Amino acid sequence: MLKDWRTKLAIIFFSGLIILFIVAPLLGLLLRTSPSEYLQTIQDTEVSKSIRLTLFASMGATLIFGILAIPLAWLLARKHFPLKGLVNGLIDLPVVIPHSAAGIALLGIISRGTWIGQAGEQAGFSFVGGVAGIVVAMAFVSLPFAINAARDGFAAVPEKLEKAALNLGASPLRVFFTISLPLAKRPVLSGLVMMWARGLSEFGAVIIIAYHPMVTPVLIWERFASFGLSYARPVAAVFILVCLAVFVFMRVLSQKNYHVRN
């Protein structure tokens, strides 16, 4: 009994340490920033503009690339095809490579000299040094979160439900939109939220493609490099609070439960 009690205490102690490791630096950052610094930072148009840009660029990346990736996630969950393992591995690649390297790689296909870059120029926007480039960089590094969560979500939907729907005369497309997607909604949304959150924090790939317009992680780095910690900290604190608020809101939205039978 005593031994059991000691084990429990040890687990609680080490768990507490890990949580402290995550929370302490963030809490320290938030608490060390004075109310006047918060106010000043919120009123700083460069900061608010940068936060808006970061939020919307990441949202854009999620809406365009994340949603386009959902059919791929379904395919990976349901179908067997040659080299499926390799495809699954490739999807995780952006997570494991250095993001500055990812930025360099992306630059190779979207810079002005490439046909994608030129197509963008003709359509009136530039990837390099533009919002479109930021969106692409954010999407590249955060897509694995959306695909993996959606794939696991689709795989958890009982295949019999899809078969039953097909047997009732529904087309595969109708089955996808009325059965597979609604039942995998929670993990799919959760993956999209994670993708969006990961996009917000992206620095390495974005700075290679677009130093300007400045997303907040780049702005924080720029203030730190040019003016020092005391100038960078309030911006970081405000950005963390904004991200936290939106992230919690999105997570709550995506947590809706179903009475799942079968």
Next chain:
Amino acid sequence: MLEIKEISKRLGDFHLKNISLSINKGDYLTLLGLSGAGKTVLLEILAGLITPDEGSIHLDGENISTMSIQKRPMGLVYQDMALFPHMTVRKNIAYGLHKKGLSGKQIKERVAKLAAQARVTHLLNRHPGTLSGGEAQRVALARTLASEPTVLLLDEPLASLDVTLRHELRDLLKEINQSGKTIIHVTHDYMEAATLSKTIAVIENGELLQWGKPEEVFRNPVSKFVAQFSGIKNIFQCSFHPEEQQNGLFRGKTPNGLLIKVIEPPAQNITHLMIPGEDIIVSEQELETSATNQYHGFIKEIITLNHGAELIISTAEDFSVIVSKNSVRNLDLSPAKKVWISFKASAVKYL
């Protein structure tokens, strides 16, 4: 008429072999077999969810083997019902109606009619997660009937229900069948098959062993498996010496040395015999009778049945004998009592 012609399918280690069956319109066919025998695979092949490696399926003369799942007139009800958990019962039943180009009002009316038939009208606004097993099974039936299939495919529909609900659902299935719907019902329960079927097909390890009317299959099982599955218990392996005949009867010897006389000559020197429990007579004395097989033994066990009792009588081999309640009373049958059992040589059948 539904004709299944030489259907084969290999799925990993499992092999569904050369299944051929003819099912008349309005028939109630039960596919009887153990778990993993290939019953559900055959249903999914009929529904078009699995493509067979070989063979064809014909409905009223038309080859429907390559027909898409959506157009195939086969309604499948899975064992676990596969109700859509995120939809109400009403939406579940209406799901198959949307492809038919019906108006909202027509769909509503059709759902109401189907719900009434399946006696689930009071459940229309509920979600599947809140239904009992019997209610969910009725909803699944109503949903499948909504798409007006020519053939209804049922995968173990009574398996998860208690006795009362089984009885109710059995009545509903009979009612649906009597309305002219062809039903193919998969089960591992021979009593279920016996009470519902017009035709029975017994399947083992992907092979169709026997099919025909229930009384034919149960009375003349072609193998030990079919016999045991049909509830027949008196199956004995016997060795024969064909040259040894006595009064035109052949004598088989069981491993425990019991001699059983049979009219028909055996096809092999070692084979299985079966004696239906209903054909064995129990008496207190040895009988002067035409029954050439008579053995003395004692009652090992008495199992009470709805309509009588099953006696396990120990001779050199154990016999299962079905008797009426009156016989138990009149003969004062009780465990350990010494009795005689007798049966005719003509009652003995080869497997």
